[in-house]
Amino acid sequence: MHAAVIGVSALLLGAGAINLGLGLQASLLGLRAVHEGFDVVTTGLIMSSYYLGFIGGSLVAPSIVNRAGHIRTFSAFASLASAAALCHAVVVEPLSWMVFRALTGVCFAVLCLVAESWLNERSTNMDRGRLLAVYFTVNLAATSAGQMLLTLAPVTGYDLFVLVSVVISLALVPVALTSTPTPAQISLERVHPKRLFDISPVGFAGCLGAGFIAGALWSLAAVYGRESGLDKDDTALFVAVMILGGLVTQWPLGRLSDKLDRRYVIAAVSFGIAALGALVATGVASGGNLIFAAGALTGGMVLPLYGLSIAHTNDHIEAKDFVSASSSLLLVYGVGAVIGPFAATLAMRAFGPGGLFGHVGVIGVAVGVFALYRITQRAPVPLDQTEPFVVAPRTSPMAFELDPRSETGAPD
Numbered sequence: 001m002h003a004a005v006i007g008v009s010a011l012l013l014g015a016g017a018i019n020l021g022l023g024l025q026a027s028l029l030g031l032r033a034v035h036e037g038f039d040v041v042t043t044g045l046i047m048s049s050y051y052l053g054f055i056g057g058s059l060v061a062p063s064i065v066n067r068a069g070h071i072r073t074f075s076a077f078a079s080l081a082s083a084a085a086l087c088h089a090v091v092v093e094p095l096s097w098m099v100f101r102a103l104t105g106v107c108f109a110v111l112c113l114v115a116e117s118w119l120n121e122r123s124t125n126m127d128r129g130r131l132l133a134v135y136f137t138v139n140l141a142a143t144s145a146g147q148m149l150l151t152l153a154p155v156t157g158y159d160l161f162v163l164v165s166v167v168i169s170l171a172l173v174p175v176a177l178t179s180t181p182t183p184a185q186i187s188l189e190r191v192h193p194k195r196l197f198d199i200s201p202v203g204f205a206g207c208l209g210a211g212f213i214a215g216a217l218w219s220l221a222a223v224y225g226r227e228s229g230l231d232k233d234d235t236a237l238f239v240a241v242m243i244l245g246g247l248v249t250q251w252p253l254g255r256l257s258d259k260l261d262r263r264y265v266i267a268a269v270s271f272g273i274a275a276l277g278a279l280v281a282t283g284v285a286s287g288g289n290l291i292f293a294a295g296a297l298t299g300g301m302v303l304p305l306y307g308l309s310i311a312h313t314n315d316h317i318e319a320k321d322f323v324s325a326s327s328s329l330l331l332v333y334g335v336g337a338v339i340g341p342f343a344a345t346l347a348m349r350a351f352g353p354g355g356l357f358g359h360v361g362v363i364g365v366a367v368g369v370f371a372l373y374r375i376t377q378r379a380p381v382p383l384d385q386t387e388p389f390v391v392a393p394r395t396s397p398m399a400f401e402l403d404p405r406s407e408t409g410a411p412d
Contacts, residue, residue, distance in 0.1 A: 008119055010174035012135065015115045016142040017171035018078070022108060023146025025085055025164045026050075027222035027239050029097070031155040032088075034226050042094045044345030047219030049098040051211075051337040053105025058331065058396060060106075061113040062186040074114045074175050081107035082168040089161035112395035115175075117186055120401040136391045140247045140303075147240035151233045189324040196328050200316045202263050202374045206270075206309025207329045209367035211336020213273065213302050213360050214394075216344035217242065220356050221295075227353040228286060238295050245296035246303025253304045254311070254389030261380035262312040263371045269308065270368030272301045277361025281354040298360070305367075306333060307392040315381040326392070326400040333394055 026047075033043040065073045084100045084107070091097075119131060153159035197204040221242060225235035257265040276298045279285035285294040310326055317325050340359075347355030392400075 008131065010177070011115050011118050012138050014074070014171045014173075014175040015112075015135065016138045017167055017174075018081070018108070018111055018115075019139045019142035020146045020149075021085070021164045021167035021171070022081075022104070023143035023243075024149045024160065024167070025088075025104070025146075026218060027147055027150055027236065028155055028160050028164065029088065029101070030220060030222040031150070031226055031232065031235065032092075033097075034223055035156055036092055038094055040223070040348045041342070041345045043223060044220065044341040044343075044348075046094060046097045046101050047341040048215070048338050049102040050105040050219070051215055051334055051341075053102035053107075054109045055105075055331060055334040055338065056102075057106035057109025058113070058334065061110040061396065064110060065114055065117070065186055070114050070118060071176060074111060075172055077107040077110045077114075078168055078172045078175075081111070082165045085161055085164040085168060089158045109396060111171075112393075113186070116393075116396050116401070132393075133391055136250075136393050137247065139393060139395070140243055144240045144243040144247070147236045147243070150236040155232065190328040190331070191321070191325045193328060193332065196313075196325060196332070199325070200313040202266060202371050203309045203313030203316070203329065204332060205367055205370050206266050206305055206312065207333045208336045209270070209363050210302070210306040210309060211333040211338075212340040212343070212363045213336075214306070214333075215337025215340035216356060216359055217298070217302060219341040220344055220348070224348075224353045224356045227348075228291075230291070238292060241292050241296040242299030243303075245299035249300035250304050250307060250391050251389075254307060254391070257308055257311060258386065258389050259383070261375065262308060262315065262386075263375050263380070266305065266308050266312065267368045267371035267375075269301050269305055270364045270371065272364075273298065273305070274361040274364030274368065276301065277357040277359075277364060280357040281351070281361060283354065286354070298357075301364075302360075306394055307389065310392045311387070311389045315386045323400045330394065330396075330400075 030043065081104055084103045087100045088097060119135060149163060221239045222235050225238045230238060253265060276294055280294050310329060313325055313329060314322055344356050344359040347359040351358055
C-alpha cells in the first residue's frame with residue numbers, strides 16, 4: 001500500500017492543492033460578499049452557480065479529456081481556475097462573480113475527473129479501496145486547511161485571491177512533471193433518473209437531500225458565521241471543524257450501516273441533522289464554544305449522508321451497474337446543491353443568519369420521514385447480500401471506478 005501511495009503521490013499532491021485553494025476561495029467569496037454589501041439572496045445565487053458549472057463540467061469532461069489528453073486538460077483547466085480566482089478580485093460585481101464561480105465549478109469537475117481516472121489506472125483490485133480512502137482524506141483535509149488560510153490576510157484586499165490563484169497554479173507542478181503513464185480513453189454511462197428512483201427511492205432522496213444541505217452549508221457557513229458575530233478567524237475555524245467532523249464520522253457511521261438496514265441509519269442521520277439545525281437556528285447552540293461543537297457535529301452528520309445513500313442504492317443493483325448508477329446520483333446531488341444555496345438564502349433573508357440552519361433542519365426532516373416511510377413499503381436487503389460501506393467523494397464519476405464494489409476498476 002505504501003508503494004501504491006508513493007506511485008500516485010504527484011496526483012494526490014495536485015488534488016490536495018486544488019482542494020486547498022478552492023476551500024479557501026469558497027469561504028473567502030462569502031465573506032467578501034458580506035463586506036461588499038451583496039444581498040444575501042444574490043450571494044446564494046453566486047454560490048449556486050458553482051454547482052451549476054460543476055454539473056456542466058461533469059457532462060463535458062470525458063469528451064474534453066479524450067480529445068486533449070490528461071496532462072493538457074489538467075494544465076488548461078487548472079490555469080482557468082487560477083485565472084478565475086484573480087478575476088473575482090479585479091471585477092467585484094455580482095453577475096461577473098456568478099460567471100467566474102460557474103467557470104470554477106466547470107474546472108473543478110474536469111480536474112477531478114482527470115485525477116480520478118489517473119488514480120484508477122494506477123490502482124489494482126488489491127489496493128483501490130484504500131487508495132480511494134487516502135484520496136478522500138487528502139481532499140477533505142486540504143479543504144479544511146484552506147479555511148485556516150483565511151486568517152493570513154484581510155478579506156477586503158487582493159492578497160487572499162492571489163493566494164488562491166498561486167495554490168491552484170502550484171497544483172500543476174506535480175502533475176505536469178509526473179512520469180506516470182496516462183490512462184486510456186474515458187467512457188461513462190449513466191442511469192436515467194426515473195429508473196434510478198425506481199431502483200432506490202431512499203438512495204435517490206438521500207443524495208438529493210444531501211445536495212440541498214451540503215450545497216447550502218459549504219457555500220454559506222462562512223456568511224452565517226460572520227453575520228452571527230464571529231470574527232474572521234473564528235469563522236474560518238467554524239467552517240474547518242464542520243469539514244473535519246465529516247471526515248471523522250464517515251467510517252463509524254458507514255460501518256454501523258453495514259450491520260443494520262441502511263435506511264434506519266439514513267433516517268437517524270437525517271433527524272440528527274434536523275435536531276442540530278434546530279439548536280443552531282434557535283440560538284440554543286450558537287454561543288461560545290457551543291457553536292464550534294454544533295458545527296463539528298453537523299458536519300459529522302451531513303457529509304456521510306451522501307455516502308450512505310450511495311451504499312444503499314448499491315445494495316439494490318448489480319456490481320456492473322454500480323458506476324453508472326452512482327454517476328447519475330452524483331448529478332442528482334449536484335442538482336440539489338444548485339438549488340440549496342438559493343433556497344437557504346431565502347430562509348436567511350426571512351429569519352436572519354439562523355435561517356441557514358433552519359433550511360438544513362427542514363431538509364433533514366424531509367429525508368428522515370421519507371426513509372422511515374419507505375421502510376414500511378419495502379423489505380430490507382438481507383445483510384449477507386449487501387456490500388460493505390465505502391467512502392464516496394462528491395467529485396467525479398471516476399471516483400466510483402476506484403470503488404472496490406465496482407466491477408469496472410483496474411485489473412489486478
